[in-house]
Amino acid sequence: MTRRSRPTPNPQSLLARQGGRAASVAARFAAALALALGVAACSPAAPREYAGHGEAVEVDASARTVTLEHEDIPDLMKGMTMTFHVAPNVDLETLAPGTEVDFRLSDAGDGLTVVEIRPATP
Numbered sequence: 001m002t003r004r005s006r007p008t009p010n011p012q013s014l015l016a017r018q019g020g021r022a023a024s025v026a027a028r029f030a031a032a033l034a035l036a037l038g039v040a041a042c043s044p045a046a047p048r049e050y051a052g053h054g055e056a057v058e059v060d061a062s063a064r065t066v067t068l069e070h071e072d073i074p075d076l077m078k079g080m081t082m083t084f085h086v087a088p089n090v091d092l093e094t095l096a097p098g099t100e101v102d103f104r105l106s107d108a109g110d111g112l113t114v115v116e117i118r119p120a121t122p
Ligand SMILES: [Cu+2]
Pocket: 070, 077, 078, 079, 080, 081, 082
């Protein structure tokens, strides 16, 4: 009766197998991370911003509003005259009616807000 020796596992190939498993876990983790980041980028909580140009027709520093006769705002609206809310950190005291301005609007889902407005640069 002969005793067959069991093939001993080659330590090299065992290591390689474990390394492969680790790599596959890392790949899966990377895929999950990319998915999470993609979801965050598409989140409705992320405010959209738009750049505009026009004239400050009326400035109400106490009401925190500015009425702008603005040109077309790409991806948002055609040119028109309308009143916007202005973010608290924007200085309206130095903005005189009749000034030609460049401005930025933010839409965080609760309406448009002017987050930056400055005399237009030629
Ligand atoms: Cu408008």
